[in-house]
Each structure stands twice: as C-alpha cells, then as structure tokens.
Amino acid sequence: xxxAPIQPAAHGSGSCTLIGILDxxxxxxxxxxxxxxxSADLIIGARRTLxxxxxxxxxxxxxxxxxxxxxxxxxWVQQAxxxxxxxxxxxxxxxxxxxxxxxxAAALAAAGMPSKSADRRAxxxxxxxxAPSTVQLAFARxxxxxxxxxxxxxxxxxxxxxxxxxxxxxxxYAVLRAVARHPLVAVLTSAENGxxxxxxxxxxxxxADDLRLSVACRLAREDETIAADLRLIDAATRSFPDPNVxxxxxxxxxxxxxLFGLADTHFVQQQQGEHAGLITKREPRAVALxxxxxxAHSIVWDxxxxxxxxxxxxSRIAHQGHVWAMEKSPTRAAHARTNAxxxxxSNYSLFEGKAPDGLDTWPDPDAVFIGGSGGELASLIELxxxxxxxxxxxxxxxxxxENLAIATAALDQAGLVWELIQLGVFRSQPILxxxxxxxxxxxxxxxxxxxxxxxxx
Numbered sequence: 163x164x165x166a167p168i169q170p171a172a173h174g175s176g177s178c179t180l181i182g183i184l185d186x187x188x189x190x191x192x193x194x195x196x197x198x199x200x201s202a203d204l205i206i207g208a209r210r211t212l213x214x215x216x217x218x219x220x221x222x223x224x225x226x227x228x229x230x231x232x233x234x235x236x237x238w239v240q241q242a243x244x245x246x247x248x249x250x251x252x253x254x255x256x257x258x259x260x261x262x263x264x265x266x267a268a269a270l271a272a273a274g275m276p277s278k279s280a281d282r283r284a285x286x287x288x289x290x291x292x293a294p295s296t297v298q299l300a301f302a303r304x305x306x307x308x309x310x311x312x313x314x315x316x317x318x319x320x321x322x323x324x325x326x327x328x329x330x331x332x333x334x335y336a337v338l339r340a341v342a343r344h345p346l347v348a349v350l351t352s353a354e355n356g357x358x359x360x361x362x363x364x365x366x367x368x369x370a371d372d373l374r375l376s377v378a379c380r381l382a383r384e385d386e387t388i389a390a391d392l393r394l395i396d397a398a399t400r401s402f403p404d405p406n407v408x409x410x411x412x413x414x415x416x417x418x419x420x421l422f423g424l425a426d427t428h429f430v431q432q433q434q435g436e437h438a439g440l441i442t443k444r445e446p447r448a449v450a451l452x453x454x455x456x457x458a459h460s461i462v463w464d465x466x467x468x469x470x471x472x473x474x475x476x477s478r479i480a481h482q483g484h485v486w487a488m489e490k491s492p493t494r495a496a497h498a499r500t501n502a503x504x505x506x507x508s509n510y511s512l513f514e515g516k517a518p519d520g521l522d523t524w525p526d527p528d529a530v531f532i533g534g535s536g537g538e539l540a541s542l543i544e545l546x547x548x549x550x551x552x553x554x555x556x557x558x559x560x561x562x563x564e565n566l567a568i569a570t571a572a573l574d575q576a577g578l579v580w581e582l583i584q585l586g587v588f589r590s591q592p593i594l595x596x597x598x599x600x601x602x603x604x605x606x607x608x609x610x611x612x613x614x615x616x617x618x619x
Contacts, residue, residue, distance in 0.1 A: 176243030180251045180263055182293035184382040187214035195291045198250055204242050206235055207252030236269035256295035260315040260350050297348045300378035300407040303388050312344035320354035324363035326499060327511040330484055334363045338508035341410055343481055349408040357408045361397035368503040372416040379403040421478050423448055430497045431469040442471050442533055442559060445587040446605040450557045451475055453609045454529040458482045463527045465517045466534025470498030477510045484509045486524045490516040490536055518545050526551050532558040539565060540572040547576040558608040566606050573610050580610040
C-alpha cells in the first residue's frame with residue numbers, strides 16, 4: 163500500500179462513493195465499483211480493506227487509513243470534495259447494515275446545510291455501492307431464510323465476559339436483549355466479543371439447550387469455515403477464526419413466559435422465618451405495574467426489591483429499557499438473582515444495600531417502585547422528587563397505617579401529585595369438596611407524579 167500526494171483539481175467538483183467490499187477483494191467488485199476505484203484521487207478505508215485493492219488504483223491515488231480515526235472520515239471527505247477530488251470510502255459488506263453508511267451520509271448532509279458561519283458549502287454528493295452483507299452471506303452458507311432475522315452488533319469497548327447485572331454499557335447488552343425478543347438473531351461480532359464470549363453470556367443469563375448457535379468464519383476467503391447448530395456449552399469453550407458472524411436460533415425446547423402477570427409460585431422466595439412468603443402478590447403487583455405507565459425503553463428503579471417479582475416483571479415490559487433494583491437482605495437478594503436467571507432478565511441489575519445509598523450512581527428513572535424503604539421513606543420520596551424524569555411515575559405499596567401517614571405527608575411536602583388505591587384481594591381455597599374465599603393482606607398503593615405544570619428540579 164502506497165500513499166501519494168494529492169494533485170490539485172478543480173475546486174468544488176468532487177464527489178464521494180462509498181463502496182462495500184468483502185474479503186474476496188477486487189474479484190468480488192462490480193464494474194462500476196472498479197471504475198470508481200480506478201479514477202479515485204483519494205481512497206479511505208481500514209488498512210485491511212485498503213490492502214484488498216492495493217495495486218488496482220492510479221499511482222497518484224492517495225490511500226488514507228481510517229483505523230482509530232472514524233470520527234474524522236466525514237471531514238476528510240468533505241475537504242477533499244471541496245477541493246474537487248474524487249473520493250472512495252471502503253466499508254465491509256453493506257455499509258448501511260451496522261456500518262459507516264448512515265453516519266457518513268448524515269454527517270455530509272449536515273455539513274452541507276446553511277449555518278450561521280461563513281462556511282456554506284453545498285452538501286457533498288454521495289453514491290453508495292453496497293456488497294452483500296456478511297449477515298446475508300452467513301445465512302446463504304447455512305441455506306436458511308433470513309427475512310425474519312434481527313441484526314445486532316457487539317462492536318464496542320471490551321468490558322470482558324458478561325456478569326449478572328451488567329448494565330447497558332456492556333458491548334453484549336444489545337445482543338442479549340435481541341435474543342430476549344427475537345427467535346432468530348444475527349450478530350456482527352468483534353475480535354474481543356466473539357462467539358465463545360457470546361455463548362458464555364447466554365449461559366450466564368440462563369439460556370441452555372433452548373438456543374443453538376452457528377458461526378460463519380472468514381466469509382468470502384479461501385479458508386472460510388462454517389460451524390452450524392452448536393450447543394451453547396460447546397461454543398463457549400471453543401475458539402473461532404476471526405472475522406465471523408454468529409447466528410442464534412431458538413430451538414423447539416424454547417418456552418416463552420407470559421409478558422405480564424406471572425404466578426407468585428413462579429418466583430423463588432423465602433420459605434421460613436418472619437419474612438416467609440413476603441412477596442408482592444400478583445394482584446397488587448399488576449396494579450402497581452399498570453400504574454407506573456411503563457414503556458419499552460423505561461428506566462425503572464425497584465427499591466426494596468425483595469425476591470424481585472415487581473422489578474423482574476417490569477423488565478419484561480420495559481424490554482428495551484433497564485431495571486435497577488436494590489435489596490438490603492442478602493437472602494432475598496440471592497432469591498432475586500435466581501429469579502432473574504430463570505427469567506433470563508439481562509436488563510436487570512440488582513444491588514445489595516439500603517437505599518438511598520448508591521442511588522446517586524443510577525440514571526434518572528421514568529418509573530420508581532418502592533416495596534420496602536428500611537425506615538427511609540420520607541427521604542426517599544424527596545430524592546425521587548428531584549430525580550424523577552418528566553412524566554415519570556412513583557408507586558409505593560404499603561401495608562402499615564404508620565407508613566401510609568408518613569408517605570402521604572412526604573408526598574405533600576415534596577409537592578408531588580398523588581392518589582391512593584386500597585386493594586383487597588380474595589382468592590378461592592378448597593375446603594373439603596367445596597371452596598371458600600381467603601383474604602390476602604389489604605394493600606394501599608400510592609401513585610405519585612410531578613405536577614403537570616412542571617418542576618424546577
């Protein structure tokens with residue numbers, strides 16, 4: 163690969179072509195792509211893609227590696243085109259499939275918009291010539307349709323193997339959430355986050371033989387290999403050639419749980435001692451969750467999480483969001499972790515401790531549920547008043563008269579708007595060959611929000 167100086171050209175007559183290329187290089191390109199490369203003044207790409215076309219361009223063409231400088235590419239293109247040069251940017255496969263295409267097109271369009279500055283250059287012309295995506299090739303090699311596939315990427319900072327409770331910053335987060343929602347997922351991997359790490363993460367979350375994993379390695383190269391229908395436990399300890407694409411499919415053993423209204427018996431909970439059976443029962447749980455106004459991307463706090471019944475059901479409703487839970491009892495926290503794994507809740511982070519300690523590190527919530535306050539109810543309400551996002555909701559489940567009085571006074575003091583629900587639930591129980599109704603403990607549910615006129619937070 164050589165770098166030659168750019169020769170002067172007519173000002174303002176330049177253009178840019180974004181070309182998708184696979185590892186078969188020049189041989190896999192069409193005539194139009196080859197012509198653009200042959201006439202280019204500047205070719206920008208990762209070193210490995212530049213090597214694929216080395217020797218096919220003019221001796222005066224400058225080859226500019228973009229490794230480690232992705233954010234600068236749009237500026238390079240804009241400047242070169244303003245100087246009248248013909249630019250080619252190389253990307254792997256289809257640049258609009260988790261590639262540079264959308265960000266480059268947006269950056270060039272934004273740079274061409276009139277602004278208050280004296281620089282009012284026209285938008286840079288951009289042509290896109292995609293190659294087949296590596297995802298498309300992977301499914302072709304497996305001879306399987308892919309129109310229903312969800313595509314995820316785990317490019318990002320290397321944060322190591324997935325650990326229970328990992329937060330959305332982890333590079334595997336999007337992959338695990340995709341698997342939670344879709345029966346067929348294609349993953350664009352990275353050198354750090356490869357098939358073995360993905361398999362271990364899926365096992366950690368709670369998956370096993372309900373999933374199969376296929377790996378397409380070094381596509382369009384002479385040493386291309388395909389490993390199909392691997393068990394997670396086998397893929398987790400195996401190394402795979404890089405680069406690769408991972409296909410994750412549900413098997414016939416997959417059993418989907420209800421989105422809402424799980425039975426109390428579904429949750430592992432304390433069986434002995436004064437807190438035995440202390441769980442937010444399904445009926446008050448349903449009312450509280452309905453009152454929180456959750457949406458797919460909600461950020462939820464669950465304070466006094468207990469065995470996790472409310473927070474874990476919230477994680478299923480806010481499937482693209484995240485639940486941050488806190489529980490002071492090590493025993494109940496252990497039960498919540500077990501329940502999270504049984505539900506494969508990869509968007510649920512549990513912390514052992516007593517609120518409000520540690521809440522300052524959590525993101526501002528869209529919804530907060532308080533199932534237990536450890537005597538800090540008034541201070542928690544004041545803190546939540548400051549942190550709650552606009553249109554956010556707070557729900558507090560209470561069984562003690564004294565706590566109800568504390569809570570309503572604190573809500574008034576904080577300037578929150580609230581309403582109270584008293585919930586009495588009776589469930590049928592067999593008695594000989596008949597049935598009777600047995601009452602659950604009455605529950606008060608306080609529902610609060612910021613005033614409609616807004617807040618000075």
